[in-house]
Amino acid sequence: MAILTGSCRFGLWHVHVAWQGDLVYQVRFAREGLDGPVPEEILRYCAGRPADLSTLESVATAGESTFARIYRAVRAVPCGETVTYGEVARLIGTAPRAVGSAMAKNPTPIVVPCHRVVAKTDLGGFSPDLAIKEALLAMERRRRVCMPGDGRS
DNA sequence: CAGGACTCTCGCT
């Protein structure tokens, strides 16, 4: 079974996903769409419908590297809530800056909800566009996209 | 060795 690629819509953006079964290899935001399938839970999430992202796995969380531990910690953040870079850092015994680096290089946003990690005094960053982070957080706060499994890993 | 999606502490308004 080969790796599948496809995209779905989130607001003005298209969410490109490379995946296979429950395992997600890459997620990224782009201006243009991409023909092909997307995991059901991501489809539901982007549509603002109840979704349980914990049923998916990300390649980013595998292993014992610092980044992998950071990604696992971030996956444990409940839907609709946020933590700071510093809190994540203290949780796994590293520096805030390292958490920032990990988020910036996160290969699978949404599956690893890096948008729930904010700076202590402001929203922090998000690429390719901070507006996406705001939109994701706003959606999680007002809609009922959260499911039991989300936040536990 | 350089450079981040940070945070703290200080010193000034």
Add this chain to the structure above:
DNA sequence: AGCGAGAGTCCTG
């Protein structure tokens, strides 16, 4: 209080 500068910090390419 609120804001800006500087140093500390840790990981990756």
